[in-house]
Amino acid sequence: MKSKLPSVPYLVWxxxxxxxxxxxxxxxxxxxxxxxxxxxxxMRVGDYTAVLMRSLWLSAIATVxxxxxxxxxxxxxxxxxxxxxxxxxxxxxxxxxxxFLLRTYAWMTILEKNGLINRFFGLFGIGxxxxxxxxxxxxxxxxxxxxxxxxxxxxxxxxxxDKRVIEAAQDLGAxxxxxxxxxxxxxxxxxxxxxxxxxxxxxxxxxIISRMLGGGGNLLIGDLIDLQFLGNAYNPHLxxxxxxxxxxxxxxCISIMNQxxxxxxxxxxxxx
Numbered sequence: 001m002k003s004k005l006p007s008v009p010y011l012v013w014x015x016x017x018x019x020x021x022x023x024x025x026x027x028x029x030x031x032x033x034x035x036x037x038x039x040x041x042x043m044r045v046g047d048y049t050a051v052l053m054r055s056l057w058l059s060a061i062a063t064v065x066x067x068x069x070x071x072x073x074x075x076x077x078x079x080x081x082x083x084x085x086x087x088x089x090x091x092x093x094x095x096x097x098x099x100f101l102l103r104t105y106a107w108m109t110i111l112e113k114n115g116l117i118n119r120f121f122g123l124f125g126i127g128x129x130x131x132x133x134x135x136x137x138x139x140x141x142x143x144x145x146x147x148x149x150x151x152x153x154x155x156x157x158x159x160x161x162d163k164r165v166i167e168a169a170q171d172l173g174a175x176x177x178x179x180x181x182x183x184x185x186x187x188x189x190x191x192x193x194x195x196x197x198x199x200x201x202x203x204x205x206x207x208i209i210s211r212m213l214g215g216g217g218n219l220l221i222g223d224l225i226d227l228q229f230l231g232n233a234y235n236p237h238l239x240x241x242x243x244x245x246x247x248x249x250x251x252x253c254i255s256i257m258n259q260x261x262x263x264x265x266x267x268x269x270x271x272x
Contacts, residue, residue, distance in 0.1 A: 028241075029237065051220065052245075054135075055204050058203070063200045065143050066146060067150060070147060071150075073151060075184065089155065093148060095148075104209060107140065113132070114128075133215030141213045142203045146202055149199050157191030158187075158188055166183060169182065196257060207220060207226045225243055
């Protein structure tokens with residue numbers, strides 16, 4: 001009989017940092033300040049539907065842009081020589097070694113009215129443009145910070161695609177688009193679903209990016225939750241209710257994406 005002792009630390013970690021915090025969120029969401037049961041907190045979440053829809057919309061746009069950029073880039077990296085792959089992956093990961101806030105502050109400097117972009121356009125007598133405190137700036141911040149989360153899972157899956165499979169498809173008469181649509185894309189579905197999930201989830205719940213690049217006019221659901229816990233309108237019960245609704249939405253999105261996820265062996269058998 002195997003000992004259960006090695007699993008004890010993981011169980012303690014899960015209880016302390018997952019189960020108890022989630023339990024407190026649920027408890028606060030369904031209680032009032034004096035501890036009485038209520039559904040009012042969840043009903044008030046409907047007042048912020050516009051903020052929630054804005055968060056979902058901007059996060060979806062950022063996820064699509066990350067996919068459009070990350071998919072071909074991941075394929076190019078996966079087909080390069082080993083040394084070239086390591087170099088390109090390092091360059092992609094290099095910004096991640098810097099503090100998240102510093103990276104976002106850098107974009108504030110670039111996008112502000114007297115920033116580098118407006119100064120460049122000023123050389124030609126153009127501008128200044130309103131680049132910061134816009135939804136576009138928020139999406140740009142999401143794409144810049146979360147693009148590696150799209151590239152890495154795609155790259156890890158694409159490196160496992162045997163070059164002989166692609167060569168066989170070409171020998172059988174498939175053109176470039178045929179190889180991509182019938183071989184590369186089906187075999188990379190697990191990386192696609194993982195990349196979309198890893199970009200969408202932190203994007204929809206972010207608050208630093210929207211606060212620093214979006215200004216007060218582009219409030220997202222993460223900012224709203226932050227204000228309920230740390231702002232002047234301190235209301236942890238409403239904040240917990242909003243967090244609970246957001247958690248349910250994220251879980252639904254993940255479950256939908258999992259419906260499209262297929263194991264590598266199944267995809268290969270379908271192609272064959």
